[in-house]
Amino acid sequence: MFSKACKYAIRALIYLASRSEEPEKTGLREIAAEIDSPEAFTAKIMQILSKQNLVNSAKGPHGGFFIDTHAPEIKLIDVVKAIDGTQSIYGCGLGLKSCSETEPCPIHHEFSAIRNGLANLLKEQTIQQLARELKAGKSVLKHHLN
Amino acid sequence: MFSKACKYAIRALIYLASRSEEPEKTGLREIAAEIDSPEAFTAKIMQILSKQNLVNSAKGPHGGFFIDTHAPEIKLIDVVKAIDGTQSIYGCGLGLKSCSETEPCPIHHEFSAIRNGLANLLKEQTIQQLARELKAGKSVLKHHLN
DNA sequence: AGTAATAAAGACCTAATTATCCTTTATTAG
DNA sequence: CTAATAAAGGATAATTAGGTCTTTATTACT
Ligand code: FES
Ligand code: FES
Numbered sequence: 558m559f560s561k562a563c564k565y566a567i568r569a570l571i572y573l574a575s576r577s578e579e580p581e582k583t584g585l586r587e588i589a590a591e592i593d594s595p596e597a598f599t600a601k602i603m604q605i606l607s608k609q610n611l612v613n614s615a616k617g618p619h620g621g622f623f624i625d626t627h628a629p630e631i632k633l634i635d636v637v638k639a640i641d642g643t644q645s646i647y648g649c650g651l652g653l654k655s656c657s658e659t660e661p662c663p664i665h666h667e668f669s670a671i672r673n674g675l676a677n678l679l680k681e682q683t684i685q686q687l688a689r690e691l692k693a694g695k696s697v698l699k700h701h702l703n
Numbered sequence: 704m705f706s707k708a709c710k711y712a713i714r715a716l717i718y719l720a721s722r723s724e725e726p727e728k729t730g731l732r733e734i735a736a737e738i739d740s741p742e743a744f745t746a747k748i749m750q751i752l753s754k755q756n757l758v759n760s761a762k763g764p765h766g767g768f769f770i771d772t773h774a775p776e777i778k779l780i781d782v783v784k785a786i787d788g789t790q791s792i793y794g795c796g797l798g799l800k801s802c803s804e805t806e807p808c809p810i811h812h813e814f815s816a817i818r819n820g821l822a823n824l825l826k827e828q829t830i831q832q833l834a835r836e837l838k839a840g841k842s843v844l845k846h847h848l849n
Numbered sequence: 850a851g852t853a854a855t856a857a858a859g860a861c862c863t864a865a866t867t868a869t870c871c872t873t874t875a876t877t878a879g
Numbered sequence: 880c881t882a883a884t885a886a887a888g889g890a891t892a893a894t895t896a897g898g899t900c901t902t903t904a905t906t907a908c909t
Contacts, residue, residue: 603856615856616855616856617854619854621855
């Protein structure tokens with residue numbers, strides 16, 4: 558569905574948002590530990606998110622990543638587009654060159670309904686909203702099994 | 704969503720089914736041409752489908768692939784499972800080790816609804832049914848743009 | 850000024866997926 | 880029996896995704 562990078566990105570952002578009233582920034586190491594992702598790879602992803610202005614960063618001691626609490630909330634679709642591009646959301650389910658209403662693939666009708674449902678979910682849900690539910694203990698960002 | 708191999712597999716099977724009242728078998732070359740897929744790669748995929756008994760094959764002159772018209776119709780989910788496995792259908796949308804109702808990821812609730820919709824689609828739709836719509840001119844298996 | 854902490858950037862590596870090629874085996878027509 | 884045909888199978892190449900490492904830039908604290 559989404560690439561691993563994209564999944565890590567969403568988890569990282571939700572974690573960041575979940576502690577964004579803290580004035581302290583959050584370091585890479587902590588993020589990776591809390592979402593159970595490979596540190597160096599997560600760094601790459603954070604770089605992309607930072608360049609796309611989905612997250613802010615500060616170098617140096619006590620530096621780290623943070624989300625601007627005054628900026629508008631981040632929609633999931635913005636994250637997916639930044640990491641995976643649009644093809645994953647709007648492409649044909651059977652791999653035709655494009656999804657087309659006039660030259661539809663055999664599953665177009667049913668599939669596009671589902672895909673639109675997914676796209677709507679991504680447009681409606683925000684990182685911050687999911688972060689609030691996380692803080693309320695309604696969800697988790699990793700499974701510890703050992 | 705699905706791997707390329709899986710998309711080719713579904714397209715190939717639909718094409719095969721669409722001409723399965725023809726007693727003649729269909730060669731690899733024709734299949735690949737009709738669904739616009741790389742020939743050798745398609746051969747590999749057909750091998751898998753053949754081993755999983757989703758398709759039959761015959762060697763030699765006038766050989767090729769065919770679908771047993773007396774066997775029960777092939778559900779899309781059987782194809783997806785054969786090529787991509789089950790994780791793509793049942794895994795957590797944010798990449799947690801497993802999708803769990805009791806330890807849900809932040810998007811579990813909304814996402815699993817959509818994923819179940821997709822799973823239902825795959826369970827309900829059959830290759831043969833889609834092939835009939837293809838023959839009725841309601842859909843296409845490739846786009847020619849040149 | 851000097852040092853430690855931290856993200857940014859780029860080079861690099863590894864694994865999986867996608868794709869091609871070539872040889873072997875089975876089948877059929879003649 | 881032979882030649883032609885077509886799938887099966889194995890080896891390998893190319894591409895993409897996933898992941899690591901090293902160096903550089905920036906900042907805070909002494
Ligand atoms: S054409 Fe395949 S999903 Fe729309
Ligand atoms: S736990 Fe993530 S989708 Fe169910």
